[in-house]
Amino acid sequence: MALLAGSVGVTAAPTAHAGSDCSLPAPGRFQDATGSATLSVIAVDAQCLRTYRLVSSITGERLFRELPGTPVLRTGSAMLDGLYAMAHDDAELNKTDQVSDGSYNFGNPTPCPGGCYITGKSWTYVWTRDVSYSADLGLAAVDPARMRDTLLFKLSDRRDGSGDTQIIQDTGTGGSHPNSTDRVVWALGASEILDWLPDGERQSFATKAFDAIRNTVEYDRKVVYDPTDGLYLGEQSFLDWREQSYPAWTKDDVAPIATSRALSTNVVHWSALDAAARLASGAGDHGAAAKYRGWADSLATAIRTRFWLPRQGQFSQMLTTELDTAPVRRYDALATSLAVLTGVATADQAAQAVRNYPMTPHGPAVIWPQQQDIPAYHNNGIWPFATAYLMRAAAKVGNDGVATAQARSLVRGAALFGTNKENLNLLTGGTDTEINSDRQLWSVAGMMSMVQQSVFGVDARPDGLRVAPFVPAQLRVEHFAGSDRAVLHNLRYRGRTLNVELRFPQTSIRQGAYVVRSSTLNGRQIPAGTAITESMLGSGESTLVVQLDPPTSSTAAPVPVDTSAKEALYGPRTPAVRDVSVVDGRVRLGVDAAGEDPARVTMDVLRDGSVIAQGVPVTSTWTDGGSAGLGTDSYCYSVRLTYTSSGNTSQHAQPNCYWGPGYDRVLKVAGDGFEAVGGYRSANANGTYYANWGNAPGDRLTARIRPTVTGDYLLQADAAVGKPINTGVGGGIKLLRVVEDASGAVVTERPIAMPNTGSWSRVNHSTFVDAHLTAGREYRVELVNDRTAVNMSYFTTNAAYNDTMGGHFNYNDVFAIKALLKKATG
Known part of the structure; x- marks a missing residue:
């Protein structure tokens, strides 16, 4: 792959706007073995805003212009400046006042109060993880109010009128939550938005965010947290097409996915706890702040301990399932980046993980290694938003080689395909994947992130704005070697306007990253690392000038893997x-x-x-x-x-x-042995079961067991939930309670997931609940409805979901309740 930047020629525009660059740069060019693109400035208006023409050998021609009121980039490179402008144009095209999806309201439009961003040209709804990562990457800095309103669309209270506002887990594997639990990524996006909102708007959103985050983390603590290893259960974040990134044996049985521990999902649970602690402190609830900070600290320790693979110098992608909690020797670009950026990874882990993450000629695969016989999407896929996160992680640890490789991948994808695509095929470098979309929102945000967060180092925090540029020398050589500065104009920070100008020294060094020498704000020098506050910016336009020194030591990126081998x-x-x-x-x-x-x-x-x-x-x-x-x-x-x-x-x-000779360590009560409230007894080829059961509040199934061996048992149900395995909002969930009959003492109670099985004729196992049982004593094992045992269909927003318009869906055909002796102790 080669990046070819046009020579920098300057022609003065007839009208100049103070603080802007009205020059006409030479066309920027990109070419590699798969195609070529030329990006030219064809007009400059009286406000120095440009109109661009992008001509690609693959996708043809696109015209777009810089938009008034949005940030503008000036580097001397038509390619970089233009692709940044194209990201803003893509974002503008994704703005809407109403959203739609075939699964909601039968595809009819749904209003989005205040206005939203749709997820992409082909995805005209708002999805929790997409919008949250988009906010965290770059869009919160561009339009925090619209991002706030888009995130608020993904909050909902309960349909029974009891309140309990929570973050919504989108439709997904096995019927969504609790099989998938990465809805908490909402807190990552909300935190970034809070850091950009003006004073008058911040407190109202903080109050709503704290309520939703607190309710969500408290609920998840009861339902998907495992106190034994200190980790949260649930599917990987974003990698939600199970055949793409899980073993094939989970294809038709997703309960193991519900019991897996994923690195990405655990890091975003940490982010939610971190946000809850900060918001509680801001609200003056110091007891809650201390509790959530303690939970976050413990989770960070568990992640560092359980997922780190010291011999590989990488974080494991996941711990596959309850019966095999060893970390896999497989990796995930998004999860790795999030661990680095949140500070969950130690400094040494962060440096190794970024340095060692495998690269391909067209960019970083989102998972590694790839799975055989699986088409390109997550597998054999490059996702620009994950690439942007890896570039941010590389900037954080000071790895110029890895950062440059990510920038090349982002530039290539946008230039050749004339939009910010959802994903790319890592084998061909093309868009020949199972599903793809133009102007995918988080890809748009990823391009913005490359400029704003990585190169310019713009980082909004609760106490102010910090600017720590990370400019790899290779990136400058390839794109704007002839320019002595790079300027990000019209950045809106909490209602103020800031221009950030990077000034480069004369140097022949072509490796490493430039070093900050000094910074001045409106002509006054400020110490390195200073948090720039609203009061420092005032009501007018401010300019921060960062003087850079020549690059220092360089870190090489990994040699790209030979994808033909x-x-x-x-x-x-x-x-x-x-x-x-x-x-x-x-x-x-x-x-x-x-x-x-x-x-x-x-x-x-x-x-x-x-x-x-x-x-x-x-x-x-x-x-x-x-x-x-x-x-x-x-x-x-x-x-x-x-x-x-x-x-x-x-x-x-x-x-x-090994469950003993003849499976004699498995105590099983079949459906014909249940004591039942609700539903009716039926039978099919799988045995006797209770049909039309589980949706009413008082429904209950009871099985009585009398162990002959004292020990640690795993309790489980066998059930059918005949909705699709790969989607839905109403997967089966019940509270499993074990009660000692004689004393009435509750031995244990915890929700179990009975994920959708795809057909009412297919029976799968549920997730497990641990219990210590004593030989000779009789126990009641009960399955009941409970306030903690609810799925996403219980929330108001899903009254518009086609399958649950008439009410929540929590039906389960239960065929057996079992106790499996894992270890005899007496």
Whole structure:
């Protein structure tokens, strides 16, 4: 790939506007093996605002102009200035007063009070994660009021009139929350908006944000937080097409996804707790502030401990499921970047994770390694918004090589395709992916972020605006070597106008990043790191001039992976543990290597979330010599494969557990043994169950069990919820309560998820609840409705969802309630 910048020629425009550059730069050009583009200034108006023509060999011609009242970039590079202007034009096209989606109100328009941003040309609704990441990346700085109103569209109280305003989890896997839990990313966007809003608007939004964030984190603490490992459960943030980034065995059974721990989702839970602590402090609720700060600190420690892979110098993408909580040796660009930018990663972890994240010739893959036999979208995909986050992370740790690589990827995608596309195919560099959209909102924000947050280093915080530029020398050489300055005009900060001017020294150094020497605000020198407040800016237009010194030491970006080499790009196919048996007093596994050549891979064996054998030869059977405790422990096994040539590792095999001879450690009460309130008994090929059950407040199912062994058990239900697996807002959820019959003591109670199964004839397992049970005592295991056991259909906003217009949906056909003995203790 090569970036070709036009030579800088200057022709004076007839009319000049104070503080602006009215010159006409030479056309900017981009070319690589996949195509070429030329970006030219074809007109300059009396206010020095330009009209651009972008001509691409792939997409043809586009005309756009700089808009009055929006920030304007002047670097001497028509390419950089123009692509930044195109991002603002794309954002303007995404503005609307009403939104629509086929799943809501039967596709009819829904008003968006105050005005919203739609998600993209092909996505004409507001989605929580998209708008939240867009706000955090760059759009909050451009139009904080519209971003505020767009985020407010994603809050809702309960349909029963009881209040409890929460952040809405969009339609998704298994019926949405609690299988997917990254709605808390809303707090990341809200925090950025609060830092940009003017004084008169900030407090009102802060009050609403605190109420919603507090209610959401308190609810999630009861439903999706695991106090055992200190992490939150739920699907990865944004990587919500499970075949793309999860093992294939989750395709038709997503309860393991609901019990997984994802790096990205845990970091955004941290962001929500951090926001709750800050907002509580601002509201004078110091007790709540201390509580949420403690929760956030504990979560940060758990993330650093559980997800970090020291040998790889990377954060793991996820811990796959409840029965196998070992971190996968697979990575996620967004999650890695968020861990760095939030400060959840330690300084050493941050530097390593940014330095080691794999690159391809066209940019960073959003996941690594890729999965075989899966089309391009998240898999084999480059997403500009994730690229922009990685550029921010690189700037934070001072890695000019990685930052430059991200900038090249962002410039290439926007220049060749004449818009800010949703994603790119990393193999072809094109837009040949499963789903794509023009002017995708978070891609638009990512282009703005490259300029505003990374290059100019503009960072709004509660106490003021900080400016810490990070300009890689390579980026300047490729685009504006002939200019002695770069200026970001008309940045609106809390109702004030600020121009930021970077002045470059004469230097021949072509590597590293420029260093800040000094800064002056309206001609007065200010110390490095000064927080610029509204009072310092005053009511007029202000200018911050940052004098830069020559670049210092450079860090090289990773050498791009050869995408034509299968084992360099992909992980091995997912293996399987076919069976678990006992031979001569030890557990023996039957292993299926999924067609991989045993000569090209090695195998790791995992037991109960720990690696017990690493890099061993792949064989059809493997005996666990350390399984002498099988008399008391119900071991659960998984395996993974690694290519010896590249180190790329497969997904983990679906866990297979030893539940005793003849499964005698599984206590099961089938549907014909239930005591039931609500619904009616029915039967099909899967057995006896209760149909039309679970939606009414008083519905209850009770199973009585009497263990013969004292120990730690996993409680679970077998159920069908016949809505689609990949969408919906009404996945099954119930409170599972275990009560000792004789004393009436509650042993445990916790919500369980019974995700959509796609058909009422398909029965899957629910998530688990832990309980310690004593031999000889009788227990009632109850499934009931409860205020904590609600899905997104219980919230007012989803009264417009087509499937739940008539009321909430929480029906579950329950076939069995089970207690699985995991470890005997007495």
